[in-house]
Amino acid sequence: MQLKTIRKSILATSLVTLTAAETMVPFGNSTRWAMTYNGKVTGPTLRVHPGDHVTVKLVNNLKQATSLHTHGLHVSPEQDNPFIMVEPGKSYTYTYDIPANHTAGTFWYHPHMHGITAEQVASGLSGAIIVEDMDDDQLNTISTNRVLVINDPPLTDKNPWADASDSAKSNDSSMGGMNHDMSGMSGMDGMSGMDGMGGMGNNSSGVDMMTAMMGRTGPKLLTNGFEGVDLTGSGGKLERLHIVNATASTSLKLIYSGAKMFVLSSEGGRLPAPKEVKEVTLANSERTEIVLIPGTNGGTLTAQRLSNEGNGAAMGSPEKIASIAADAGSDISSLPISFMMANTRDLFASDVKVANQRVVTLSGHMTPTIDGKLFDPNVVNFTAKKGTVEEWVIDNTTPMYHPIHLHTWGFQVQGEEGWQDVVTVAPNSKKVIRIAFDDFAGTTVLHCHILDHEDTGMMAIIKVD
Ligand SMILES: [Cu+2]
Structure with missing residues (x-):
């Protein structure tokens, strides 16, 4: 524990600036168009430790609004707030208090701009977050510690989705939903979206219906x-x-x-x-x-x-x-035989009290939905109680796979090892998950991580109090 204390004192004031911009980046013997953080093809890796206080200033030099989501990180929904959006030319400073009992692991950050998330992530806006604990001290002495971020961006000399994203930006695509739990917000500099929910742009930016359904991909990994x-x-x-x-x-x-x-x-x-x-x-x-x-x-x-x-x-x-x-x-x-800091808690153990059971249905084909509804920033779809464990049956009635991601609260999938923040449900099948709503009251989202599905409305709001 002493090591962590030392690290915390070193990192307590860590400040990272991420500047999002369109950039020509090296590719082969030439260049290609990309959206980048700090001008690089992959955003800087954020290495943090349990107990750290991390500050990230997002500077938006794009032509469209953007935002930041710390995917998988167990921090409060107020800090990892998907309802914030940062307009072009503006910045916003996010702060994250990593809990002292946070698990080590590989997480990542990316924009969460409903309507244009797929465009921004596909264009290259992403980076890794590595949480390191005491097991890493041992692992670092015996092993490398490299980060590989895989994507499949467009290999073009300009934004292939530019026209659509510009129109999406100017009217319907803003994440909105700013009426949810905005108390205690800080760090505001040019944040917007407090009003004008708009129609939420139930169309995916810049791609045809078929691509929106299948999800956009690039020619090379x-x-x-x-x-x-x-x-x-x-x-x-x-x-x-x-x-x-x-x-x-x-x-x-x-x-x-x-x-x-x-x-x-x-x-x-x-x-x-x-x-x-x-x-x-x-x-x-x-x-x-x-x-x-x-x-x-x-x-x-x-x-x-x-x-x-x-x-x-x-x-x-x-x-x-x-x-x-x-x-x-x-x-x-x-290699260690076992990890001393691993989270061995089993949510499916016989003594776990399940406070609530529900079925969450994935339906629709061209425009997939959650419980038959498209995302509406003014509707809370699910409510749960802090301090409880819930069991959800994710029933996929569609002909497509859907990797469903819940922000903030980790869960376990029946029959699978370890903790997850994404559960992938095959066509016409079900998966059972148990979610630990241990801590952090607040409002956030769950959604399909085929980002064109998210952008077309396969997202729901969850409120925990
Ligand atoms: Cu999906």
């Missing part, structure tokens, strides 16, 4: 802006990678050709112990933390795109994510 990265210079340490699927709509299956692959974390933090796997499926917005053992000739991590409909079959050829050098560490015995 890029890893930190490259068509695969070559990882060398581990100094004999194990290769430990934090991987973020930051695509707008593309589910991925990661496959490794080297000797062994171990998963250390689920979306919601570290597993009780490292687990050897053959492959890792990451729906868009999901993350993993893995250790790759090279084998005699090294190894290559590839990703296969998965269809968002039918049986979720693999599509196209595997695309390179990273190659692992043969001289990377291979001493598996140095």
Whole structure:
């Protein structure tokens, strides 16, 4: 615990500025158009610790409004507030108090501008958040600590969705909903959206109906802006990678050709112990933390795109994510047998009291909905009590996969290991989750993380008090 105290004193005043802007970025021997934070193809990695107070100033130099969401981070809905929007030329300072008992893990930040979220994330606005705890002190001595952010942006010389996003910005697409729990807001500089809810733009920006339904994808998977990265210079340490699927709509299956692959974390933090796997499926917005053992000739991590409909079959050829050098560490015995800070609480244990059970139905095809309703910023769809555990059956009656993301409160999926913030429900099937509304009263959202679905209205408001 002493280590954390020391870190907190160092990081207590940490201030990060993220400047969102359209930028020409290097690609191959040429350049491509992107939306970037601080001019880079991937936003800076925010490394934080339980107990930290983090300040992030978002400067909007885009031609459209934007915002910031700290995906998966367990902070109050007032701080990670999806109803804030920052107009072009303005800035907003977010502050985050990371709870002292926050789990370690891989999280990420991205815009949450209803109506144009898919456009902004697909264009490159994303970065990783790594929460490190005392287990990381040990892991950092035996392994690398690299961050790979995967996306599939348009490979164009200008914004392919510009016209639509401009019109969306000027009328209906603002996130609105500012009447929800805005007390105690601070850091305001040019924030807007307090009025004029508008019609919420139940159309996805700049794409046709079919693309909005299937979710927009790009021609190539890029890893930190490259068509695969070559990882060398581990100094004999194990290769430990934090991987973020930051695509707008593309589910991925990661496959490794080297000797062994171990998963250390689920979306919601570290597993009780490292687990050897053959492959890792990451729906868009999901993350993993893995250790790759090279084998005699090294190894290559590839990703296969998965269809968002039918049986979720693999599509196209595997695309390179990273190659692992043969001289990377291979001493598996140095991996911890278990993690001392892992969250081993089981929400499906027999002694857990379930305060409420409900069925949440996903329906519709061209325009998917939650419980038959499109997002309305003035309607609270769900209410729950702080300090309770609820059981939700997510019933997907549509022919598409939907990775459903709940802000703020972590949950467990029946039959699956670890904690999650995204549950992917296959067509015409159900999944049962239990949500721990332990702390943080407030109002936020749950939505499909196929971001074109979110933008077309597959989002609902939840209020916890
Ligand atoms: Cu969806």
